[in-house]
Every structure is written in C-alpha cells, then in structure tokens.
Amino acid sequence: MSSVLTGEQGTVRKKWTGRLPVALLYANTYPVAVSNLGYQLVYTLLNRLDEVVCERFVYPADGGPLRSLESSRPLTDFPLVFASISFEHDYPRLAAMLAAGGIAPLAAERSDRVAAASPLVVLGGVAVFMNPEPLAAFADLMVIGEAEAVLPELMPLLADCATLDRATLLQRIGARLPGCYVPGLYRFVHGPDGVLACIEPAPGLPPRITRVSAPAMEVAAHSTLLSPEAELAMYMVELGRGCSRGCRFCAAGFIYRPPRLWPAETILRGLEARPAGVDRIGLLGMEMAAPETVDRIAAQLAAGSCSLSFSSLRADRITDQTLALLAASRLKSVAIAADGCSARLRRLINKGLDEPELLDAAERLVASGIFHLKLYVMIGLPTETTADLDELVRLVDRLQARILPLGRSRGRVSVLTLSINCFVPKPWTPFQYCSFGGLEDLPPGKKGTAQALAALKEKIGYLRGTLGSRANLRLKFDHPDQALQQAVYSRADRRIGPALIDIGTGRASFARALARHGLDAWQYGVRPRGRDELLCWEVVDHGIRGDYLLDEYDRALRGVATRPCEPALCRRCGVCREPAPV
Numbered sequence: 363m364s365s366v367l368t369g370e371q372g373t374v375r376k377k378w379t380g381r382l383p384v385a386l387l388y389a390n391t392y393p394v395a396v397s398n399l400g401y402q403l404v405y406t407l408l409n410r411l412d413e414v415v416c417e418r419f420v421y422p423a424d425g426g427p428l429r430s431l432e433s434s435r436p437l438t439d440f441p442l443v444f445a446s447i448s449f450e451h452d453y454p455r456l457a458a459m460l461a462a463g464g465i466a467p468l469a470a471e472r473s474d475r476v477a478a479a480s481p482l483v484v485l486g487g488v489a490v491f492m493n494p495e496p497l498a499a500f501a502d503l504m505v506i507g508e509a510e511a512v513l514p515e516l517m518p519l520l521a522d523c524a525t526l527d528r529a530t531l532l533q534r535i536g537a538r539l540p541g542c543y544v545p546g547l548y549r550f551v552h553g554p555d556g557v558l559a560c561i562e563p564a565p566g567l568p569p570r571i572t573r574v575s576a577p578a579m580e581v582a583a584h585s586t587l588l589s590p591e592a593e594l595a596m597y598m599v600e601l602g603r604g605c606s607r608g609c610r611f612c613a614a615g616f617i618y619r620p621p622r623l624w625p626a627e628t629i630l631r632g633l634e635a636r637p638a639g640v641d642r643i644g645l646l647g648m649e650m651a652a653p654e655t656v657d658r659i660a661a662q663l664a665a666g667s668c669s670l671s672f673s674s675l676r677a678d679r680i681t682d683q684t685l686a687l688l689a690a691s692r693l694k695s696v697a698i699a700a701d702g703c704s705a706r707l708r709r710l711i712n713k714g715l716d717e718p719e720l721l722d723a724a725e726r727l728v729a730s731g732i733f734h735l736k737l738y739v740m741i742g743l744p745t746e747t748t749a750d751l752d753e754l755v756r757l758v759d760r761l762q763a764r765i766l767p768l769g770r771s772r773g774r775v776s777v778l779t780l781s782i783n784c785f786v787p788k789p790w791t792p793f794q795y796c797s798f799g800g801l802e803d804l805p806p807g808k809k810g811t812a813q814a815l816a817a818l819k820e821k822i823g824y825l826r827g828t829l830g831s832r833a834n835l836r837l838k839f840d841h842p843d844q845a846l847q848q849a850v851y852s853r854a855d856r857r858i859g860p861a862l863i864d865i866g867t868g869r870a871s872f873a874r875a876l877a878r879h880g881l882d883a884w885q886y887g888v889r890p891r892g893r894d895e896l897l898c899w900e901v902v903d904h905g906i907r908g909d910y911l912l913d914e915y916d917r918a919l920r921g922v923a924t925r926p927c928e929p930a931l932c933r934r935c936g937v938c939r940e941p942a943p944v
Contacts, residue, residue, distance in 0.1 A: 364431040366392045371637060372587040374405070375432055376415040382521060384408055384416040385430065385440035385481070387459055389452035391423040392431075396587050397594035399646060400487060401446045404509050406586045408444075411517060416444075419463070421455050428462045437463025441478045441523055447487040450851035451844075453496055456485075457859075458866030460500060467863050469502050469546055476523040476531065484520075486512075491573050492613050493789040493899040496851055498545035499859030502532060506902055507541040507574035508603075515539055537566045541574035548901060550855065556885060558855070558896045570903040573617070576603075582624045582632030588640065596671050597640045599632040600624070601647035601655070606927040609701065610712050610792040610918050611740070616911075617790050617904050619937040620929040623651060626658045633662060641668045649676040649699070653684075660687040669693065677715055677723035685730040696727050697736035697781075704753035707743050709921045712914075717757060721764055728765040734777045735765060741821045742785040742800035742845075744793065745919065751821060755828050758835065766834060779836040782825060784818050784845035788852055789899040790906070792914035795891045798849040804888065811846070811884045818842040847872055849887035855898040857881065907936030 799814025
C-alpha cells in the first residue's frame with residue numbers, strides 16, 4: 363500500500379480473486395486527486411460492486427514508478443482503465459500516465475482483445491463531456507454525463523470484456539447505452555482549410571451523444587475519502603450541480619442544464635454522513651444556493667461546532683446567518699468573484715453584480731472578522747478596453763476605502779488580494795466563438811497568436827504599474843502563455859492527441875509539439891469560430907437549441923441581460939423541452 367494512504371480514511375481494499383480489476387486514474391498528484399469529489403464518487407460507486415476491485419493511480423509527484431495506491435500493482439495488471447478528467451492542463455499528464463504504465467496511449471494501437479496488457483480505456487469527467495475530442499485518440503470509450511447515471515448499465519456490459527473482441531464490445535455499448543461515446547467509430551472530416559466539415563458515425567450509432575444526468579438523490583454527494591495530505595483537507599458536500607445564473611463565460615452554467623439545486627434535507631443528510639470528529643466542512647456550490655438553504659446549513663454547522671470553507675461567495679447572497687457562521691468558523695479569508703473589470707463587462711458576461719453590491723459585501727465580510735478579502739477578475743474579455751481596466755482600479759480604491767478602517771478598528775490591517783486571470787473561451791458557452799486575448803481582426807497564424815499574448819501582457823503591465831504601489835494590496839496574475847495552452851486544449855480536436863503525448867512524456871515543449879504535428883496555437887486557441895461553423899464538440903448533445911448560444915453571444919455584445927434559468931417556466935435554451943412535473 364502506498365505510504366500516502368497511511369492517514370487516509372475511507373480507503374477500500376479488496377481481494378482480487380474472482381473480481382474484475384479496474385484502475386481509476388487521476389492525472390494529477392495525490393493531494394489534488396483526493397480533493398476531487400467526482401473522482402471520489404466514481405471510486406466509491408465502483409467499489410460498491412462486489413464483483414469489481416477498483417484501485418487508484420495518481421500522477422507521481424516525485425517521478426517514481428506508476429503503481430496503484432491500494433496494492434502497488436502496475437497498470438498492466440488491469441483489463442479496465444478508467445480516468446476522471448476535470449481540467450485541461452491534465453490532458454498531457456493523462457497521456458504520460460498511460461505511456462508510463464506500459465499501455466499504448468493511442469486506442470488505435472491496442473490489440474483486438476481486451477486484456478490486462480491491452481486494457482479498455484474509459485474516460486469521463488466534466489472536461490470530457492464539455493469537449494471529448496482532445497482526448498478522443500486515447501479513449502476506447504468516453505462517458506458523456508454523470509457517473510451515477512451511466513455506471514449501473516455500463517459495468518454489466520464491461521463484465522464481458524474478456525469474452526468479446528474490442529470492436530464488437532464497443533459497437534454494442536455505443537449502440538445501446540445513452541451517454542456512451544466510442545470515438546473510434548466516428549469519422550471527423552475536415553475541409554482544405556482545416557475546419558470541420560462533417561461528423562460521420564458508424565452504422566447503428568447515434569449521430570450525437572446525449573449527455574445523461576444523475577437521477578434525484580436522497581443524500582447529497584459528499585466526501586468518502588479524507589486525508590491530511592489533501593489539498594482541500596476538509597469534508598466536502600455538494601449543494602447542487604450547475605448554476606442558474608447563465609454567466610456567458612462559464613461552461614458549468616450550460617453543460618449542466620437544467621441546474622439542480624439539492625433540497626436542504628438532501629444536503630443535511632450529506633453533512634450527517636461525515637465521520638465522527640470531522641468538523642471542517644467545505645460546501646461546493648455555495649455561490650448558487652438559495653439564501654434560506656444556506657441559513658439551514660449554517661444553523662446545523664453551528665450546532666455541531668463545525669467550521670466552514672468554500673471556494674467563493676456571491677456578493678448578493680450573503681445572509682446574516684452566513685456571516686455569523688463565518689465568524690464562528692474563524693475563517694479569515696473569503697473570495698468574491700466580480701469576474702468583469704467594469705460594470706459594462708459584468709453586463710456583457712451576464713454576471714448580474716453591480717459595484718454597490720460588491721462594496722457592501724466586502725464591508726459586511728470584513729466587519730464579521732474577515733481580514734483577507736480576495737477579488738477575482740478576468741482580463742481579455744471581448745470588447746475590453748483600457749477604460750474597463752481603469753474602472754477596476756477605481757473599484758479597488760473604493761474597496762480599500764471601505765475595509766481598511768474596519769481592520770484598523772480591530773487592530774489588524776485588512777488585506778485585499780486582486781487575482782487577475784486571463785479569460786479562456788470554453789465550449790458550450792456563448793463565448794465559444796471568441797478569440798483568445800479579447801482582440802478582433804487578428805491576423806491568422808503565429809502573428810495573430812503573438813498579438814493576442816502581447817495584448818494580455820500589456821494589460822497586466824498596465825494594472826501592475828497602476829496598482830503596484832497600493833498599500834495592503836496584493837496582486838496575483840496568471841501567465842498568459844499558460845492560459846494560451848488551456849485555450850488550445852479547451853477547443854482542440856482529436857488531431858492534438860500525438861502532440862499531447864509528446865508534451866506529457868517530455869519529448870517536446872508545447873510549441874514544438876504542436877509544430878511537429880502540423881498544428882498551431884492559432885487554429886485551436888486564438889482563432890474566432892465562424893457563426894455557421896460545425897464545432898467538434900457538437901458530437902455531444904447537451905439539449906441546447908442550435909442557435910441559442912449564438913443568440914446569447916449577440917445579446918452579450920449588445921449588453922443585454924438574460925434572466926436566470928427558470929426550469930419550471932422558461933423554454934429559452936431548449937433543454938427543458940417538456941413542462942416540468944408539478
């Protein structure tokens with residue numbers, strides 16, 4: 363057993379005799395993997411099946427051998443290899459893990475029979491059902507949707523993996539099971555300009571893969587693994603999936619439609635499932651929960667003397683009871699996501715937050731005992747100008763004018779961290795059509811890519827020069843070159859697969875790997891998409907009406923707001939085609 367499991371709670375150890383071995387990969391290090399609730403969920407679901415033994419593999423932090431955490435077995439001992447993929451930067455690491463495990467990374471190079479030395483590779487996770495194509499070359503099968511809805515039907519079919527040839531098994535699964543995508547049975551035809559012309563499924567397969575969602579649950583998803591080494595060392599509970607706000611840059615608000623917010627009773631049952639002695643709680647999705655639900659959660663946590671943590675708060679959804687719990691939790695740092703630098707840009711992205719709400723939220727948080735306030739914003743949004751950056755500078759000044767006196771009155775100076783991140787266009791959002799970098803009319807190829815990066819770096823330099831001398835202000839910038847890589851991976855197609863292998867295994871840098879395989883950052887990351895262009899991720903069907911995202915993009919450019927999702931009433935996007943049940 364791996365030494366990292368010494369302090370872990372929830373580890374599942376099974377005998378192998380008579381069971382189907384499944385390797386579950388996470389393409390990042392153990393502290394990140396054990397903090398991912400989706401990864402924990404799949405591990406738990408698989409190990410609940412008596413006929414299955416599931417063991418985990420994580421990316422070795424020290425360059426050591428790739429072995430399972432539970433029994434230190436090699437990857438070549440497993441006839442089924444599953445991987446949960448949440449973030450684009452993990453794509454090269456996944457390719458590297460397959461190669462390091464002695465498995466042919468490319469699905470086309472595996473043998474006709476599924477066996478321990480040539481396994482069936484199944485990929486899932488939110489990144490996969492946002493855009494499966496960058497990883498399509500590695501996968502025999504991809505799960506488009508939520509594990510709770512797919513695994514009960516998929517696992518009985520995979521029990522025959524040793525008795526059927528690979529092609530027959532995959533054809534059967536792809537034809538029978540909703541949410542199961544066999545990328546090798548779909549042909550993507552590109553025109554002379556490299557733009558996708560059509561997608562051709564093999565006979566008997568659906569033209570598009572419908573994303574499947576989990577049924578209603580009695581207990582909210584919650585941590586089943588706890589470790590002192592976790593990046594998020596807390597017991598996590600999910601408050602829902604998706605978001606009703608419809609922020610135009612955020613994929614979660616579109617690929618999880620309709621949004622599902624769990625009832626308070628469901629969430630409270632998830633909280634009650636925590637082990638004895640665990641009192642640090644992380645709430646996932648707190649920014650979208652109804653205030654009355656948050657108040658009920660806060661009351662239960664306060665009664666149990668629990669401390670609270672979360673990723674961020676919506677500035678317009680901070681109740682007095684939440685503030686009281688923050689004070690009781692002795693939480694000293696809270697993040698608010700403004701996202702747009704100016705009121706105009708917040709209308710553009712449909713954020714729905716005004717400056718008075720941001721100022722009021724900051725003041726109330728600091729007054730409750732928070733001394734470190736974080737503000738997240740993006741640069742490089744469409745139509746952004748220096749005037750928008752100047753408005754951000756004024757907002758920072760007004761925030762500090764509100765919070766610094768409060769900190770001084772308590773004898774501890776308040777600190778504001780401004781986290782400035784480069785906007786990355788994401789599939790299945792209205793901004794999937796945008797250029798990376800926020801500029802229009804860029805020249806194609808390397809020159810356009812260089813101009814996009816230069817524009818972002820110039821904005822960072824401007825903000826650093828304008829705000830760098832402010833007292834009690836910390837500036838945190840991400841790197842435009844890293845954001846460009848994310849933009850490339852986000853909107854890439856399956857032709858990028860060999861380049862990901864080169865990057866992940868260290869054979870070539872990002873730029874050299876793309877060049878080596880006849881690709882460039884412009885075509886995937888920077889190039890604006892045509893309004894009538896067929897996009898490779900449209901092999902997935904999220905139920906969204908074909909022209910809805912384009913309509914939303916036009917509304918963004920006009921500064922027109924769109925109301926939050928109302929599944930029981932509205933039919934705007936097409937997902938809720940039938941009236942909701944009473």
